[in-house]
Amino acid sequence: MKWRGSRQSSNVDDRRGLSGGAMATGGGILGLVMYLLYTFIGGGEIDPTQINRQLAPESNQTSLTPEEQAEDEERAAFVKVVLAETEDVWNKIFAEGSNQYSEPTLVLFRGGVSSACGNASSASGPFYCPGDQQLYIDLSFYEDMQDKLNAPGDFAMAYVVAHEVGHHIQNLAGTADKVNRLRGQLDEAEFNRYSVMLELQADFYAGVWAHHAQKMKKILDPGDIDEALNAANAIGDDRLQKRSSGQVVPDAFTHGTSAQRMFWFKKGYETGDINQGNTFDDPSLKN
Numbered sequence: 066m067k068w069r070g071s072r073q074s075s076n077v078d079d080r081r082g083l084s085g086g087a088m089a090t091g092g093g094i095l096g097l098v099m100y101l102l103y104t105f106i107g108g109g110e111i112d113p114t115q116i117n118r119q120l121a122p123e124s125n126q127t128s129l130t131p132e133e134q135a136e137d138e139e140r141a142a143f144v145k146v147v148l149a150e151t152e153d154v155w156n157k158i159f160a161e162g163s164n165q166y167s168e169p170t171l172v173l174f175r176g177g178v179s180s181a182c183g184n185a186s187s188a189s190g191p192f193y194c195p196g197d198q199q200l201y202i203d204l205s206f207y208e209d210m211q212d213k214l215n216a217p218g219d220f221a222m223a224y225v226v227a228h229e230v231g232h233h234i235q236n237l238a239g240t241a242d243k244v245n246r247l248r249g250q251l252d253e254a255e256f257n258r259y260s261v262m263l264e265l266q267a268d269f270y271a272g273v274w275a276h277h278a279q280k281m282k283k284i285l286d287p288g289d290i291d292e293a294l295n296a297a298n299a300i301g302d303d304r305l306q307k308r309s310s311g312q313v314v315p316d317a318f319t320h321g322t323s324a325q326r327m328f329w330f331k332k333g334y335e336t337g338d339i340n341q342g343n344t345f346d347d348p349s350l351k352n
């Protein structure tokens with residue numbers, strides 16, 4: 066992605082330097098790992114009680130070498146540019162619909178963080194908290210994408226940010242609320258289907274963003290869309306579950322299969338039309 070020299074968003078709350086304080090407790094490693102596998106790119110569906118139960122936040126007293134520090138700074142600069150690019154695109158799309166876009170804040174943290182959705186550790190992966198309208202990212206996630214999930218490339222990182230912003234769009238549109246109200250009315254398997262639709266719509270919005278960012282500013286390098294598709298492929302729930310348990314249990318899906326994630330990102334990217342992102346109407350997702 067062409068990003069150097071571009072505007073960096075100022076809607077960033079950089080908490081990387083903060084110590085873990087009260088959150089510096091260990092434990093729950095197995096729970097952490099399981100939770101991690103199910104919530105990579107976790108977003109709107111985050112349930113605070115679940116985070117608190119499953120994630121005993123780890124200490125974030127990590128000290129970085131100068132090289133790691135430099136790398137971290139580079140990643141921070143990159144995600145600030147990506148966030149700014151999402152602001153430009155969504156401000157324009159909202160204005161075209163005679164609405165005003167309310168820009169979300171990005172919280173950068175290292176190790177552990179507390180949000181209106183509860184405490185989280187870096188193991189929870191990037192997430193969006195509707196309660197405070199903030200995106201939370203521990204930049205070390207990008208190393209995991211590269212090394213553990215085989216999803217390298219700067220645009221894979223951009224896709225993750227754009228996906229979380231997609232959850233913010235859903236929050237503004239009231240879609241997240243509607244789905245949340247179904248929690249408790251539906252059995253778990255049925256509710257999970259709605260969670261998947263919500264996740265896939267966030268992927269769709271990430272694609273819509275890429276479409277318009279390219280149109281407005283030609284941000285894409287050759288191979289960028291493939292990087293995003295590869296990331297969508299690598300972090301589908303079926304892949305993650307295979308990695309964790311060796312078998313796929315469709316009813317426990319909350320993010321969609323690799324193929325579904327790729328399909329919806331691509332649809333958003335190719336059409337650039339927010340009106341085509343009704344994942345809730347997709348017959349293949351209904352049962």
Ligand SMILES: [Zn+2]
Pocket residue numbers: 106107108109228232264267
């Ligand atoms: Zn998500």
